[in-house]
Amino acid sequence: MTTVFTVLILITSLVLIGSILLQSGKSAGLSGSIAGGAESIWGKNKGRSYEGILSKVTTVSAIIFIISALVLAAIK
Template sequence: MDLFLKIILLIVSVVLTGSILLQSGNSAGLSGSIGGGAEQLFGKKKSQGYEAILSKISTAAAIVFILCSLVLVAFE
C-alpha cells in the first residue's frame, strides 16, 4: 500500500507540474492590469478551450496530491 501511494504521488506530481507549466501566465505590472482588464472584459473567454482543461487537470491533480500526501503521513 505504501509503495502504491508513493508511485501515485510521483505520477500526480509530474502531471501537476506539467499542467501548471503549460498554462499561460497572467499579465503582470501596471500595463498588464490595464490591458488585461480590457481583454478579459471584452475579449477571449478563458472558460473555454485547452486552458479550462488544464485548469481542471491541475485542480484534480492538486487534490489527489494533497490526499495522497496526507494518507502517507497518517500511516507512517
C-alpha cells in the same frame, strides 16, 4: 500500501508540474488591456478551452496529491 501511495504521489506530481508549466501567464501586458473586451465574449467557453482544461487538470491533480500525501503520512 505505501508503495501505491508513493507511486500515486510521483505520478500526480509530474502531472502537476507539467500542467503548471503549460499554462500561460495571467498578465498579458499591453495586449491584454487592449483586447480585454474579447475575454467577455469568449469567457463562456473557457471551460472547454485549452486553458480551462489545464486549469481543471491542475486542480484535480493538486487535490489528489494532497490527499495521497496526507494518507501516506498517516500510514507511516
